[in-house]
Amino acid sequence: GMHWKDYHDLDTIYAFMREVRAKYPNIVRLYTIGQTAEGRDLKVLRISENPREYKKVWIDGGIHAREWISPATVTFILFQLMHNWENQPAHIRGLTWYIMPMMNPDGYEYSRTVNRLWRKNRSGPRRADCYGVDLNRNFDIGWNGFGSSKDPCSDVFRGTSAASELETQAVADFLAKRKYNLEAYLTYHSYGQLVVYPWAYKAVKVRDAAVLQRVASTAVERIAQKTGSTYRASVTHEVLGIAGGGSDDWSRDALGVKYVYTVELRDRGTYGFVLPPKFIKDTALEGWTVAETVAQSIG
Ligand code: 0X9
Numbered sequence: 001g002m003h004w005k006d007y008h009d010l011d012t013i014y015a016f017m018r019e020v021r022a023k024y025p026n027i028v029r030l031y032t033i034g035q036t037a038e039g040r041d042l043k044v045l046r047i048s049e050n051p052r053e054y055k056k057v058w059i060d061g062g063i064h065a066r067e068w069i070s071p072a073t074v075t076f077i078l079f080q081l082m083h084n085w086e087n088q089p090a091h092i093r094g095l096t097w098y099i100m101p102m103m104n105p106d107g108y109e110y111s112r113t114v115n116r117l118w119r120k121n122r123s124g125p126r127r128a129d130c131y132g133v134d135l136n137r138n139f140d141i142g143w144n145g146f147g148s149s150k151d152p153c154s155d156v157f158r159g160t161s162a163a164s165e166l167e168t169q170a171v172a173d174f175l176a177k178r179k180y181n182l183e184a185y186l187t188y189h190s191y192g193q194l195v196v197y198p199w200a201y202k203a204v205k206v207r208d209a210a211v212l213q214r215v216a217s218t219a220v221e222r223i224a225q226k227t228g229s230t231y232r233a234s235v236t237h238e239v240l241g242i243a244g245g246g247s248d249d250w251s252r253d254a255l256g257v258k259y260v261y262t263v264e265l266r267d268r269g270t271y272g273f274v275l276p277p278k279f280i281k282d283t284a285l286e287g288w289t290v291a292e293t294v295a296q297s298i299g
């Protein structure tokens with residue numbers, strides 16, 4: 001079964017999603033929203049007591065293969081939501097939650113079995129022995145701009161066109177159909193301990209940056225109280241530089257989502273992507289704290 005003392009393979013994560021659905025069949029739906037180049041399913045859970053009326057929150061993880069703490073955190077968020085659903089406060093029970101713990105299953109399994117530091121998906125090869133597209137450079141926003149590469153061998157290869165990748169298409173199509181009432185888009189990455197908001201593709205702040213900054217700062221303060229970790233709240237391009245094609249910017253631009261955050265989980269470089277399992281529990285709690293704070297802000 002599922003636990004947060006270690007990282008899990010894709011089968012275990014998907015089995016956990018099925019368990020959640022089996023336990024709460026009335027409020028949980030499990031979608032297969034597409035397949036990857038290697039034929040793996042892309043899966044999303046919806047949790048809602050009133051899907052037609054409640055405001056929606058999207059949470060994803062595992063865009064980048066080597067960032068194992070991300071799917072671990074998103075599955076933990078799912079656990080936090082569900083293990084005590086009846087006693088959740090109104091600001092949590094009164095939302096529709098879409099949860100996709102693994103946006104890049106091919107890359108994740110490749111990272112687990114062949115190359116621990118693999119980042120991209122596994123489509124291709126497009127040239128010689130160069131596989132994979134950086135899914136967080138493949139979305140249709142500032143796609144041909146700064147911060148990505150047209151070289152298929154690069155770790156930040158943007159793909160041959162915007163939304164060239166099956167994972168990008170599956171998520172973009174699924175969300176475009178559900179953009180009504182979609183209030184938040186949260187995407188979990190590592191590492192760096194940051195809570196950042198658009199824009200990333202241009203050096204401009206979003207119109208309601210003050211609100212986004214305040215909510216992010218609240219999350220960061222709560223994290224410090226809970227686990228003692230120091231996170232930073234900021235505009236993406238200011239701390240991470242300009243980069244086009246990100247899912248966060250796309251959700252803001254194409255769908256008009258208000259609360260868009262990319263969370264860079266632990267650590268700040270000691271272990272980097274290879275975060276030891278003993279840190280999963282507290283890091284996941286930090287990720288949950290951001291989701292909780294955003295949910296509360298939506299009200
Ligand atoms: O570069 C990224 O995709 C993210 N950092 S990571 O080290 N996890 O790869 C940051 C994403 C910030 N948002 C955009 N660049 N749109």
Ligand code: ZN
Nearest residue numbers: 064067189190
């Ligand atoms: Zn990442």
